[in-house]
Amino acid sequence: DVKVTQSSRYLVKRTGEKVFLECVQDMDHENMFWYRQDPGLGLRLIYFSYDVKMKEKGDIPEGYSVSREKKERFSLILESASTNQTSMYLCASSPGTGGNGYTFGSGTRLTVV
Amino acid sequence: GQSLEQPSEVTAVEGAIVQINCTYQTSGFYGLSWYQQHDGGAPTFLSYNALDGLEETGRFSSFLSRSDSYGYLLLQELQMKDSASYFCAVRGAGSYQLTFGKGTKLSVIP
Numbered sequence: 001d002v003k004v005t006q007s008s009r010y011l012v013k014r015t016g017e018k019v020f021l022e023c024v025q026d027m028d029h030e031n032m033f034w035y036r037q038d039p040g041l042g043l044r045l046i047y048f049s050y051d052v053k054m055k056e057k058g059d060i061p062e063g064y065s066v067s068r069e070k071k072e073r074f075s076l077i078l079e080s081a082s083t084n085q086t087s088m089y090l091c092a093s094s095p096g097t098g099g100n101g102y103t104f105g106s107g108t109r110l111t112v113v
Numbered sequence: 114g115q116s117l118e119q120p121s122e123v124t125a126v127e128g129a130i131v132q133i134n135c136t137y138q139t140s141g142f143y144g145l146s147w148y149q150q151h152d153g154g155a156p157t158f159l160s161y162n163a164l165d166g167l168e169e170t171g172r173f174s175s176f177l178s179r180s181d182s183y184g185y186l187l188l189q190e191l192q193m194k195d196s197a198s199y200f201c202a203v204r205g206a207g208s209y210q211l212t213f214g215k216g217t218k219l220s221v222i223p
Binding site: 031033035040041042043044045048050056058059090092094101102103104105106107 | 114121146148154155156157158161200209210211212213214215216
């Protein structure tokens with residue numbers, strides 16, 4: 001069964017910490033995405049990547065960075081965690097230019113205290 | 114940029130039919146997608162419309178009118194397990210990423 005795996009389901013971090021969220025896909029997809037989901041706001045795109053070492057800002061990139069050193073792995077980095085980054089983080093992947101059928105990971109619920 | 118509007122909540126009776134509407138504004142258009150998300154779960158892909166008309170997949174159908182920038186998801190023979198949030202999403206021309214609506218929470222009642 002094809003999968004997008006996020007390394008942590010729940011995470012609690014302190015304000016100011018550097019936080020790494022990891023995502024791995026086994027479908028050989030070119031495109032990978034990081035969204036955050038908040039009640040009433042839906043899914044908002046943070047960053048995406050359409051190739052190894054390539055990255056593009058989404059709608060809300062401030063306070064985040066990403067890394068894609070290998071095709072299957074896309075990491076989201078919170079440089080200095082803040083309480084307003086408490087959220088559900090969803091990673092997704094899709095093949096080639098057919099960016100319609102995303103496969104999502106199960107999500108990481110991050111709490112910053 | 115892109116923006117989408119869909120109702121925040123819909124309630125329907127088990128066995129009935131429900132329609133969830135979505136209107137969008139986008140610069141260029143590649144297609145309208147629908148995703149389902151149960152509480153605590155990941156969004157899962159339901160359907161995709163690139164051309165005008167109705168696409169049917171079992172109990173679910175999705176419709177698109179590009180001239181009206183409008184689409185809907187139709188769920189027939191509703192079951193309790195259909196209680197979930199449903200998101201419409203669009204991909205603009207020349208882009209790889211989807212922009213999602215804020216979601217419609219569907220509650221199916223006995």
